[in-house]
Structure formats: structure tokens, C-alpha cells
Amino acid sequence: MSDSLLLPFATLRAITDVALGSPIDDLGPEFVEVNTRLLEIASTRSSGQIVFDAIAVYIPKPLLRLMINLPSSAFRALRASKMLSRNIGWRLVREKLGAPEGSYDADIYSSLLHADKKDSTKKTLHPADLVAQTSLILLAGQDTTANTLAFGMLELAQRPELQARLREEIHTTLSTAGSSDQYDNMPLLNAFIKVSALSERVALEDSVIPLATPITTRSGKTIDAIPVGKGQVVMLGVAAYQRRSEEFDPERWMDGRVRQGEAIGPYANLLSFFAGPHTCLGILEMQTIVCDLIGKFAFSTSENEDGPFRLRLATTLQPLNGKGEKGAKLCVERVV
Numbered sequence: 001m002s003d004s005l006l007l008p009f010a011t012l013r014a015i016t017d018v019a020l021g022s023p024i025d026d027l028g029p030e031f032v033e034v035n036t037r038l039l040e041i042a043s044t045r046s047s048g049q050i051v052f053d054a055i056a057v058y059i060p061k062p063l064l065r066l067m068i069n070l071p072s073s074a075f076r077a078l079r080a081s082k083m084l085s086r087n088i089g090w091r092l093v094r095e096k097l098g099a100p101e102g103s104y105d106a107d108i109y110s111s112l113l114h115a116d117k118k119d120s121t122k123k124t125l126h127p128a129d130l131v132a133q134t135s136l137i138l139l140a141g142q143d144t145t146a147n148t149l150a151f152g153m154l155e156l157a158q159r160p161e162l163q164a165r166l167r168e169e170i171h172t173t174l175s176t177a178g179s180s181d182q183y184d185n186m187p188l189l190n191a192f193i194k195v196s197a198l199s200e201r202v203a204l205e206d207s208v209i210p211l212a213t214p215i216t217t218r219s220g221k222t223i224d225a226i227p228v229g230k231g232q233v234v235m236l237g238v239a240a241y242q243r244r245s246e247e248f249d250p251e252r253w254m255d256g257r258v259r260q261g262e263a264i265g266p267y268a269n270l271l272s273f274f275a276g277p278h279t280c281l282g283i284l285e286m287q288t289i290v291c292d293l294i295g296k297f298a299f300s301t302s303e304n305e306d307g308p309f310r311l312r313l314a315t316t317l318q319p320l321n322g323k324g325e326k327g328a329k330l331c332v333e334r335v336v
Helices: 002-022 029-042 048-058 059-069 074-098 109-113 125-134 134-140 143-157 159-172 180-185 187-193 281-296
Strands: 199-202 207-216 222-228 231-234 297-301 310-313 319-321 331-333
Touching: 002 109, 002 134, 002 143, 002 281, 048 143, 059 074, 074 109, 074 125, 074 134, 074 180, 109 125, 125 134, 125 231, 125 297, 143 159, 143 187, 143 281, 143 297, 143 319, 143 331, 159 180, 159 187, 159 281, 180 187, 180 281, 281 297
Parallel strands: none
Antiparallel strands: 199 231, 207 222, 297 331, 310 319
16 A cells, blocks of 8 residues: 555545535545645655745745746646635535534534624634635645654554554544543554654744743853744754654653643644644544554555655655655555
8 A cells, every 4th residue: 555645635535524514525526636736746846846945935925926827737736726725615605604503513614604603702704714715724734644644654564563552542442432532542642643843934024932941142141032034934843852853752752751841732742733723633633544544454564676765855744665756655454
């Protein structure tokens, strides 16, 4: 089995079901085709793309927005995706605005459009604002979560004892619990998910990053915040400061070796899933998919005739086979 398309398709199905309240089949074959094309484009990093990314930070934002109209295959796919997402977004919004009372919590879109129906103190999101987020919702949580899951499956395939322990925990917990809280009651599952590679964003306005603990520089100056200018790229190399970051060691989160400081983010005192209104739904997405896969199947490494697996940083960090193609080939055996 190669995860190059299976996992992204699984994460896309999860997003459309939970966020949009619509099965992926209802979005149409054209949407699936364009989405697959965008994933293929995002998985490549030519020399020209690397150079362009380096100079793009110096190009005025209005000019960058105009570049989407260039006649390249990548921009054509991007334009098609935006058009389809906008059409899908408006269709779903109209359906949910006309939905009967009692179905307001069926999905995220319904909840946002009818927030004031259950609590008069809450404001609803304007339909146009929600539609504008459709393309981002569909793309942002797909390849990021899928690639993280791919690396996780690779690690578990090379560690059958750890995989067996995780499977036992999943079977034991799911047989005795029946709510979404069941995922929080699996210490090994959550230790496995507490992995992060790289986060990056651009400051939209001048701001400061407050430090939990002030530091003293070599010159004796005390710093309690880091200024960030508008347009400055902020990159967090999370793996750079983790102890023994080169080792896959979920137990570090379970045996007290990791010191718990002041809580940040929505999960495990990590910013892997951001925080506040930007909290990522990938937490629950990863928990459910890992439970479903490991609970039903056993994964092992295959004799890879193409050579050893390698890494590539494109839009996200990706696994490559020996031929330089995205994906990791694993052997799968059904156990339940």
C-alpha cells in the first residue's frame, strides 16, 4: 500500500463530513480531480519554485495576488479550485440556511450559520465570509494531516511491539467508552500524536511575541518580548529544541521526562495545532484515523526495491521513496 493518495483522500473525506456536512461524493468528480491535481503540484519543488519562494517575500502582495491569472498549469488548477470551492460553499450555505430547526449542530458550517439560534448572545458568521473560507478549509487540513499520519505509520511499521501496544489500548478503550472523550483517555495514542516538524507564518501587522520567562542577553539587557514587523516571516523549528529529536520515542510524554510548563495551545502544551480561534481540527482527525487504521490493520515495512525512504520539504514535510516520488510503501494485514 502506498499512502501517497489514500491518506490525503481519507483526510479530505473527514473534512467534508465534519466541516461541510457533505459527503465527498456530493461535491462532484470535478472537485476531486482538481483537488488531486493541487496535491500533486504542492508535492513538487523544482529549482524554479525554490528560487521564487525565496524572492516572493519581497514582491508586493497586490502583485502576488495578480499572479494567479498567469497561464501556467499550477495557476490554472488553483483558479479552478477557488471557483469550485466558492460554488460549493454557496450551495451548502443556501442548503443549511433553509435547514429545519434541530439540525443546526450537524456540522461546523451549520453551527456557524445558526449560532444565534441556540445562544442569542452569539453572533452568526456572514454567509459570504464563510464561503470565502471554503477553499482554505478543504486544503489546509488535508495534506498537512495526511503527511503527519504517513510518517506516523512509517514509524509504527518499524516498531511492531509499539504498534501492538497501541492496538491493545485502542481495543480496550473503545470497548468501554462511547464518546469523543475516549480519545483523550488513550495515553499512548496521544503520546504518539505529539509530534511536530515545522510551522511558519507571515506577520500581518506589527506585533510582539511575549516571553513566558524574560531572558538576559550577553550585554545584560533583559528581554520580555520579541518584536515582529509586518510582513516578517516567522519560522518555528520545533524539532530543533526537542531532546533526542531524532528518535521516535512516544514514551517521553508518558514517563515524566518532559517538563510541563504553562499550558499553551489546545493540546499537549504544544503549538503544533496552534491555539485560540486558529485551533486546528487535525487533532481529532488524527486521533480517529489512527484508531481506525491501527485498530483494524497491522502495518509493516516492505522490501523497498526503490531504495531507502527520504524526506522532502515542499508545502509540508513529505516522505519519498527511493525514486524521489511522494509516498511510503507499507505492507498491510487485516487483524480485525
